[in-house]
Amino acid sequence: MRVLLTGGSGFIAAHVLDYLIQRGFSVVTTVRSSAKADKIRAAYPTVGTDRLDFAIVEDIAREDAFDDALTSFTPPFEAVIHTASPFHFNVTDVQRDLLDPAIKGTTGLFRSIIKNAPTVKHVVITSSFASIVNPFKGSWPEHTYTEEDWNPVTLQQASESIPNGYRASKTFAERAAWEFVQPQQQQKKVSSSPASSFSLTTFCPPMVFGPVMSHNLSSLDNLNTSNQIIRDLIQGKYKDDKMIPENATFTWVDVRDLALCHVLALEKPDEAANQRFLVAAGYFCNRELVEIIRKEHNGLRDQLPAESSPGGGYPEAGLYKIDNSKVTKMLGFSWRKFVDTVTDTVDSLQKVSNIM
């Protein structure tokens, strides 16, 4: 199957790409520069351009950003996996830096598929737990989050803080995706015409941890956002602090499990088509993170906050629950354990910093 993967230089996309290649797909991935394409290409020296090729899309927010990517390759695409979206807090203008690329990147991609690539039958989007969680309810111990939940954030609230802006970017983009696809699905039912119609799967992961692909990383300073807490801990950022930093999010998933979900969605279209999945492996707090690093990576003990440091635990009032039964059942595999994910992440960060 021929797949367009957007944002191939990203942390999660690198693992999606790896599974796609391993499992026999033919992939074109979009990156923002030919230098980024060259680095990925160098990591797959034995894979030909028929299995791995690149399209440059400098800014997904631009009008018609994906037109060339969708029209310049043969054979035509049958599926699209859309991971590209800003996930960082280096933001001066929430609308321009977060909302526009997330929302216009998604709706522009969809319009471009309809216009240019009628052979695309399935689109998978990396959405986020940010589009599910209700941040205004805090730790909400009496609630269990499922795929039915939607973040109620408004445009006004999006502009009030950068974290709100990020969560809104994912919420509005995912809503726009479902709104775009639903009329198409209705039309397909009525006319029984398959023309210009694709099904949608969205994955909503919370904090994604896991090993980084070193070819995508020029420095640990450029590390993806979600792994930064692990980098900061092992680099000693909090060793002299009196407190372990508090969590912003208490649920997590391993990047390799999440990436495999994206690929399984293409391999199991009957289970995944037109489904939204909350993809979480379990709960964690930063105190547990510190203790795993202390236990499993003896040489890093001096970099960590002292064992007696307070903070970094679960909320005293209790924590919301998450229900991951839908994805576990539909896609059918067991989740990696937190200790293994943290250990593999630390190993990979150490490897990258030794290489650099």
Ligand code: NDP
């Ligand atoms: P990365 O920052 O590693 O990857 C983001 C990718 O999007 C990069 O390839 C980046 O390109 C590309 N991108 C961002 N903005 C633009 C733009 N305007 N034009 C073109 N390309 C752009 O983040 P992750 O891999 O962690 O995130 C991937 C997806 O997963 C995002 O949609 C994110 O919201 C979602 N997600 C991530 C979670 C996590 O914990 N990591 C949790 C939940 C959801 P470049 O690097 O060249 O800027």
